[in-house]
Amino acid sequence: MSALFPLSFVPGHREPESPGDAPLVFAFRGRELLVTPEGALPAVEQIDALGLEAVRRQYVGALHGKHCYSLELAPKIPPPGALEFRDLRMLFGRLDPEHHAVAGRAVQIVEWDRTHQFCGACGEKTVQNEIDRSRQCPVCQFPMYPRLAPSMIVAVEREGEILLGRSPHFPPGIYSVLAGFVEPGESAEESVIREVYEETRIVVGDVRYFGSQPWPYPNSLMLGYTAKYVSGEIDTTEDELEDAKWCHPDDMPNTFPGNISISQWLLNDFLERARSK
Ligand SMILES: [Zn+2]
Structure with a gap:
């Protein structure tokens, strides 16, 4: 991909x-x-x-x-x-x-x-390491690698419909699959379940890996999943989403145009499966 x-x-x-x-x-x-x-x-x-x-x-x-x-x-x-x-x-x-x-x-x-020209721990000027892509502090030895932020993105399905949400940062009218950062100490699958619940109060299960995409804006690695609805009613009042809804393939809202990102690959995968039925 x-x-x-x-x-x-x-x-x-x-x-x-x-x-x-x-x-x-x-x-x-x-x-x-x-x-x-x-x-x-x-x-x-x-x-x-x-x-x-x-x-x-x-x-x-x-x-x-x-x-x-x-x-x-x-x-x-x-x-x-x-x-x-x-x-x-x-x-x-x-x-x-x-x-x-x-x-x-x-x-x-x-x-x-x-x-990373200076040590984040003691402030000393750092030097580039010979052995790998890292800089290191010559005084306290603190190593500094390029940062990578794992994020998850998920297509949640319920009886032939897909859960899409709208962030206030999106252009007017646009909906997309849900996404969020993986937190320290959790697996990507746990992050899928937590984020979907935090954003919509929907409980999901059967979390399956779909694929991934580097997304250097600024430093994400997007981990794509599909998941199935388990329980709950949509409620977006507790979190950052402006709206969320279950969408049928015949009645889709506007989504981001193109086929460049994993959010679009997830959406297209859902639509292709729905249309082949
Ligand atoms: Zn240092």
Whole structure:
């Protein structure tokens, strides 16, 4: 389901001796990627010619044998020449899917590197570790890895209907499957049951794994599940949802357009199964 075939990309933290032929450079201003007006990754020569000064640089790994680098540019740098800065979410369907997947890794490495220059425990300047992708404090030895926040997303079904909710942050009229962060000390399945109950007062069971998707906005790993209704009536007064309802395939509310995220894959899976009956 992910755009990146697992074995076409070899992650790495140690920079090779030479960048080799046609390396791929993912240059970021904040979380925005430097792209051509068509939304493609610029050639390395095109980036080099701009003479941009990188605050920091990281080796990310190799895609089909081509070395990939991330560059952190100064936060307020104007768009150089004919190139543009674009949020990765705006580049779905434009940037090559494999480049998009590597860019999702690269932006998180850039962000981790930028925010872990000093020890969170004692304040000392940190150093990059040789053995893995981490920085470490030379005084108190505190290690710092890129942050990854596991989140769950779930399609709850009851007699041919699906439970959809509306967050106040969604565009008007849009509904989606329920989602939330996994808390320290709970399994992903426990998190599914807790979140659905907290948001809607519905009790679910038969929680089954569906698939996952990295979601680097800013650093989630979305774990997708399906679950079955057990008991309860919808009540959204206790939590963050504006509304929730059971939806029949023939009477669906508006949902996020496209087929780029696991919320849409879950929804499409439900609709396909419903229509094949
Ligand atoms: Zn320290």
